[in-house]
Amino acid sequence: MKLTKGSVFCYACEIYYTSLLIAVSALPYSELIKKIGMLVSFVIFLCLIIRNISSPAKIKEKGIITFVVLVVLLLASVLSNDYVLLMLVTIGFASVGIDDKYIDEIMLMCIKITVVTSVLLVLGCAVGVVPNVDTPRSWGGDSRLAWGFNHSQNLPLLSYYAILYYFCVKGKVRVVECIGSLLLMTVMWRIFDAHNALFSILFFIVLIAIYKNTRKIKKDIKWPYKLCTIIPAMMTLFTFITIYLYERGEQLAILLDLLFTARIRTALLNIQKMPIKFINFVSYDEYENQLANTVDNGYLYIVLRYGIVFVLLVCVLFYMVAKHYNVRQNPVACLAVISAGVSSYISNAFVGCLFLPFWIIAVSKAMTSVQILKDKINAR
Numbered sequence: 001m002k003l004t005k006g007s008v009f010c011y012a013c014e015i016y017y018t019s020l021l022i023a024v025s026a027l028p029y030s031e032l033i034k035k036i037g038m039l040v041s042f043v044i045f046l047c048l049i050i051r052n053i054s055s056p057a058k059i060k061e062k063g064i065i066t067f068v069v070l071v072v073l074l075l076a077s078v079l080s081n082d083y084v085l086l087m088l089v090t091i092g093f094a095s096v097g098i099d100d101k102y103i104d105e106i107m108l109m110c111i112k113i114t115v116v117t118s119v120l121l122v123l124g125c126a127v128g129v130v131p132n133v134d135t136p137r138s139w140g141g142d143s144r145l146a147w148g149f150n151h152s153q154n155l156p157l158l159s160y161y162a163i164l165y166y167f168c169v170k171g172k173v174r175v176v177e178c179i180g181s182l183l184l185m186t187v188m189w190r191i192f193d194a195h196n197a198l199f200s201i202l203f204f205i206v207l208i209a210i211y212k213n214t215r216k217i218k219k220d221i222k223w224p225y226k227l228c229t230i231i232p233a234m235m236t237l238f239t240f241i242t243i244y245l246y247e248r249g250e251q252l253a254i255l256l257d258l259l260f261t262a263r264i265r266t267a268l269l270n271i272q273k274m275p276i277k278f279i280n281f282v283s284y285d286e287y288e289n290q291l292a293n294t295v296d297n298g299y300l301y302i303v304l305r306y307g308i309v310f311v312l313l314v315c316v317l318f319y320m321v322a323k324h325y326n327v328r329q330n331p332v333a334c335l336a337v338i339s340a341g342v343s344s345y346i347s348n349a350f351v352g353c354l355f356l357p358f359w360i361i362a363v364s365k366a367m368t369s370v371q372i373l374k375d376k377i378n379a380r
Helices: 005-023 030-052 056-080 084-094 101-126 154-170 175-192 196-217 223-247 251-259 263-273 284-290 298-305 309-327 331-343 356-379
Strands: none
Touching (some): 005 356, 030 084, 056 084, 101 154, 101 356, 154 331, 196 223, 196 331, 223 298, 223 309, 251 263, 263 298, 298 309, 309 331, 309 356
């Protein structure tokens, strides 16, 4: 098969996704495998960037700025031991000139990688090759075996996101697919005692039902796109409102905390122990040492780990994803992103493999928008 710029970009994204997926497994040396995969994908992305600015004119126009940005981010990443932002920006630079058709290819391949890797890990765990990690809740309770992963939540959430990717690519949802997805998540809830994915798929099905009913009344509806653009701001605000209400002893917040297995209580403890800053560039170890407990809220994680400013970045990335699917007239994908955005209130999905396909869309569309804006300015 002939290698093209688009196919190489796909392979690099798939290597990076696989390395992040391996990182949440219970495989020996999983962290080392993650670093190797990340390094390989980073080098491939760099080669694509160099190819994009290979001519002297382009080096003068783009090369210096690109080089400075990457060097600054690389230094910040090494000092903080956190390479998320560096990798996203590198993917963005490498995506220049990549056709949209490769986005669907990346999502489809991520589904295949998730399914194959999960099956192999479960089988490896069954025969004793991969450890079966027990992750009981922090306040005690029954065993929750992870079956090849480092936490019992991982396989249900991976399955939930794989379902979302599938519907994003397909662009439509049948009733039988909704029933099948709900049954799968119910079975996983019973096996893993992890209800995040079940709640999330239920919410997605409710969104689909609302969309189908509103479409009967009005054919051209824009609420999936509009809601998709504002969902991170809404959920960030909802996070802090529920924490505030819980601190005041409001019954509704206490009930929500019971429903979401003490996530609001844990969030309050973390806020009380760790100061909130506009920008936070501490090392990951220092960040971990300041926490009272694990942060299971993606929005709170962004605020505590990176600072309030980075919530704006998440909002911009969501807007780019929504814009991409709005242009492609794919409201089902917008609903999938909304569901994932709401799900991130009870799970931290933003910095691992789960959200990566959406972030790839976001940074590639952001670079396209910057290029269009630059061309307009130059044309004046």
